[in-house]
Amino acid sequence: MEESGNAIGFLENKTILITGSTGFLAKILLEKILRIQPNVKKLYLLLRATDETTAMQRFCNEVMRKDLFKVLKEKWGANLDSFISEKVSVVASDISVSDMGLKGSTLVEEIKHNVQIIINLAATTNFNERYDVALGTNTLGAKHVVNFAKQCPNFKLLVHVSTAYISGEKEGFILETPHKLGESLNGTEGLNIEIEQRIIEQRLKQLKANGASEKDVTIAMKDLGIQRANQYGWPNTYVFTKAMGEMLINDLKHNLPLIIIRPTIVTSTYKEPFSGWIEGTRTIDSLIVGYAKGKLTFIPCDTNSIIDMIPADMVVNTIIATMVRHKFQPPYQTRIYHIGSSMRNPIKIGDLQRFICQYFIEKPWINGDGNATKVKKITIFNNMASFHRYITIRYLIFLKILELVNKASCHSFEDKYIDLKRKLNWVIRQVQLYRPYLFFKVRFDDTNLEKLGRATQQNETNRETLFFDPKDINWENYFLNVHIPGLVKYVLK
Numbered sequence: 001m002e003e004s005g006n007a008i009g010f011l012e013n014k015t016i017l018i019t020g021s022t023g024f025l026a027k028i029l030l031e032k033i034l035r036i037q038p039n040v041k042k043l044y045l046l047l048r049a050t051d052e053t054t055a056m057q058r059f060c061n062e063v064m065r066k067d068l069f070k071v072l073k074e075k076w077g078a079n080l081d082s083f084i085s086e087k088v089s090v091v092a093s094d095i096s097v098s099d100m101g102l103k104g105s106t107l108v109e110e111i112k113h114n115v116q117i118i119i120n121l122a123a124t125t126n127f128n129e130r131y132d133v134a135l136g137t138n139t140l141g142a143k144h145v146v147n148f149a150k151q152c153p154n155f156k157l158l159v160h161v162s163t164a165y166i167s168g169e170k171e172g173f174i175l176e177t178p179h180k181l182g183e184s185l186n187g188t189e190g191l192n193i194e195i196e197q198r199i200i201e202q203r204l205k206q207l208k209a210n211g212a213s214e215k216d217v218t219i220a221m222k223d224l225g226i227q228r229a230n231q232y233g234w235p236n237t238y239v240f241t242k243a244m245g246e247m248l249i250n251d252l253k254h255n256l257p258l259i260i261i262r263p264t265i266v267t268s269t270y271k272e273p274f275s276g277w278i279e280g281t282r283t284i285d286s287l288i289v290g291y292a293k294g295k296l297t298f299i300p301c302d303t304n305s306i307i308d309m310i311p312a313d314m315v316v317n318t319i320i321a322t323m324v325r326h327k328f329q330p331p332y333q334t335r336i337y338h339i340g341s342s343m344r345n346p347i348k349i350g351d352l353q354r355f356i357c358q359y360f361i362e363k364p365w366i367n368g369d370g371n372a373t374k375v376k377k378i379t380i381f382n383n384m385a386s387f388h389r390y391i392t393i394r395y396l397i398f399l400k401i402l403e404l405v406n407k408a409s410c411h412s413f414e415d416k417y418i419d420l421k422r423k424l425n426w427v428i429r430q431v432q433l434y435r436p437y438l439f440f441k442v443r444f445d446d447t448n449l450e451k452l453g454r455a456t457q458q459n460e461t462n463r464e465t466l467f468f469d470p471k472d473i474n475w476e477n478y479f480l481n482v483h484i485p486g487l488v489k490y491v492l493k
Contacts, residue, residue, distance in 0.1 A: 006461050010324045011037035015114045020122030021045035022062045024279050029316045044111050046093040055092040071273040095122050096136030100144050112152050119159045120145045127236040127433045131225030132200045134241040142245035146252045157257045164262040164338050164444050166243035168234045171441040176336040176448050181247040185233030235436040259322045263315045264340030268486040270311035276486030292365040298379035300387035301438035303350030308342040314468040315339050321456045321466045338444040341470035355479040395424050
């Protein structure tokens with residue numbers, strides 16, 4: 001087996017452009033590169049901002065002030081600011097526009113001339129994002145990144161971070177193969193990204209002509225995204241627009257060297273720079289947080305379904321390993337990597353549910369008033385029909401009676417009615433968003449990842465630096481002692 005190169009040596013003197021630099025994975029990637037290879041030549045960080053001053057403010061507040069960088073701060077001490085100034089250039093940008101918002105930047109020619117690798121991490125991961133926003137970032141953003149890369153004379157490699165869930169609700173074994181332009185998941189013909197743009201433009205023009213408020217426009221754009229996604233077989237706007245982004249990037253790349261990274265559900269850091277760092281709530285975390293707060297007491301799911309997850313630092317290590325390994329690959333061959341656990345270390349939803357209940361029953365969340373939120377074991381419904389029956393009998397009928405009583409008693413029960421309605425709507429909304437993943441019957445082929453792992457492990461330095469084998473994870477220990485405590489510390493604070 002031919003070994004991969006040394007990651008630390010590979011990164012030395014490299015010039016890398018990273019999009020979406022305030023995102024969860026981008027921060028972990030930035031920290032990792034700066035920590036393991038201080039002799040990287042330059043990191044250009046693209047942030048959504050109107051000018052360089054605003055971009056730098058965002059970088060300081062949303063990136064460097066995070067706990068994530070405490071190991072780097074301990075290492076460099078008082079010299080950290082000068083180190084960052086030397087190695088990092090923060091650039092105001094907007095990848096949803098054709099020039100990535102760089103036309104007015106004084107750095108644009110410098111970037112084009114020097115950049116060797118682009119890592120496209122810019123994305124909106126909200127399942128229910130406005131369609132115009134999601135299409136702009138997740139789909140057109142990918143196109144604009146490819147077009148920019150073609151203008152860079154010293155360019156070596158584009159790494160595009162997608163998601164494994166562009167497969168939608170397909171069942172079975174999902175291969176590490178490209179998604180073809182215009183190919184829908186349900187066989188519906190006519191998927192055309194330019195037409196999708198025109199549909200958005202026409203709808204916005206119509207809303208403006210009707211004098212719609214900004215709130216109404218947002219609701220309409222969110223509804224349009226779900227409608228268009230469902231029409232072609234995708235369950236939500238996020239995976240639909242990410243799938244179209246992959247279509248474009250594959251179609252436009254021509255001779256550009258391209259790697260596509262498809263993570264599954266990304267969770268808190270497993271080991272580096274320390275275990276349990278997380279930011280925001282992503283997929284399963286919304287449900288965990290809801291349960292901890294006492295909002296989620298029942299849920300429909302198949303407890304035998306596998307939920308595919310991978311810690312964030314393993315995703316970042318894979319990104320670096322693919323860049324190192326790329327020089328051993330045919331120059332114009334696109335390589336796709338699924339990064340997940342369903343093939344080699346699967347965890348069932350029933351096990352995850354058990355870990356979550358065990359944690360919060362033993363260690364209830366303490367709310368802002370200092371009170372413990374006591375929870376019970378969650379009630380499981382093994383199909384959507386039984387879930388809907390329970391909702392109707394247990395809540396909807398009671399809610400309707402309460403509404404009538406409230407009106408008849410001059411709104412004496414107004415607070416109780418509003419609170420119950422809000423909680424019920426929250427549960428229903430979560431189930432609508434995450435239903436496809438609660439009854440998931442898929443395993444993601446990770447043949448390329450396995451080959452990458454074997455090659456990477458041949459190098460002694462990489463064995464310590466680039467760990468990404470999901471078989472190393474003890475899921476019970478990870479959730480009880482790493483991920484959930486991380487959520488409590490960084491999200492449920």
